[in-house]
Every structure is written in C-alpha cells, then in structure tokens.
Amino acid sequence: MSLLIRGLTLAASLCLLAGLWIPAKAWLAQRLLDQAWAETDAGLGPEKPWPWADTWPVARLTLPRQKLSLVVLEGASGQSLAFGPGHLEASAAPGTEGTIVIAGHRDTFFRSLANIRKGDPIDLQAPLKGAVHYRVVSMQVVDSRKTKLDLTAASRGVDRLMLVTCYPFDAVMPGGPLRYVVTAVRNGTSGAIDGAVREAQSVRHHSPPDQGGAHGTVSRT
Secondary structure: OHHHHHHHHHHHHHHHHHHHHHHHHHHHHHHHHHHHHHHHHHHHOOOOOOOOOOOOEEEEEEEOOOOEEEEEEEOOOHHHHOOOOEEOOOOOOOOOOOEEEEEOOOOOOOHHHHHOOOOOEEEEEOOOOOEEEEEEEEEEEEEOOOEEEEOOHHHHOOOEEEEEEEOOOOOOOOOOOEEEEEEEEEOOOOOOOOOOEEEOOOOHHHOOOOOOOOEEOOOOO
C-alpha cells in the first residue's frame, strides 16, 4: 500500500510540475521577446529572442482599450504563433503603406479580439519608427476555405491593419475553417474600405451581432 501511495504522490507531483512548466515557459518567452524587441527597436537587430529561433520581432502591437501590448514576430508559422502573434509575410511590412496582416491564436494572444469594438484604437510600431495609429472599422467572420484576404488596399489609397484569428473563440476543437477578421484603417486615411475581404462565398450568417487579395491566406490560428 505504501508503494502505491508513493507512486500516486510521484504522479501527482509530476502533473503539478508539468502544469507549472507551461505558464513558466510562456512567461520566460515573453521576457525574452521583450528584450529582443528592445534591442531591435534600438537599431541592434533584427535580434532573435533565443539563438535557435527562426523568427524575430518586427513590431509591437498595442490595443489600448484592452490594455494589451504584444511583440509581433515575423511569419505566421505554427512555431512562431506559439510565442506571439505573427506578421503574414505576403502582406505589407509593419511601418509601410498598404495592408498589414497579423495572425494570432484565439485562446492566447488574440483572445481579447472577442471584445473588440468598432472605433477602438490600435497602435502598431515598427523598429526605429513611431507608432502608427489605426481605428477599427469592421469585424467579420469568414470561411478560410473560400476566402482570400484582399491585400491591394494601397492601390486604393487605404492603409489597413488586419488582425486574424480562429473562430469561434470558445471552440473545443482547434483547426476549424472559420476566421475572425478585424479590419482597422490608419488615422487620416482617405478612401473607402470596400473590398477589405474578398470572398468567394460569404458566411454572413456567422457574423457577430450588431456589426453594422494580391491575396493572402491565413492558416490555422
């Protein structure tokens, strides 16, 4: 009996350590990302957050109303998105004109998008540059199997920022086809925002309530 108790105690201890390791790893990763961003923004970069990383900071994303500030990594691969939101390489680079697309996981870094509203401010700062200020103009749910993000806004005189994550936010199983797309326009930008998302087939029956490309595709978030 004592052997069984010791075995159960060891198993419980290992489970506890495993549970503590995940948040501890996430906390450490964020500290390293903050340091890498600070060095990159100081002109020492691009600086990788750890020696074996295949990505690096390209911007800092701030949602003031949500009190959220995140380091944006280059690329939207699964490995990059595990540590922070990622810049879709097919879109415009942060700090330049055009349509910038940033993807993030719905259950971690982009969880706050569930509470975003039209008119909310969003700031995006590229290294060695001041923050560019945007305001949210729309939120849409689209089917990634039938939808292409329209990245041609620059030709229409509109500088946009798109934040993309999986939908619904409370989904039990990951990897569904729906995407939640938040579109923001740069303050002072003139021109219409029609064509923010070019859809082969609309999924308007999934649209959130009370909500009034060159193409890019966004994989699972």
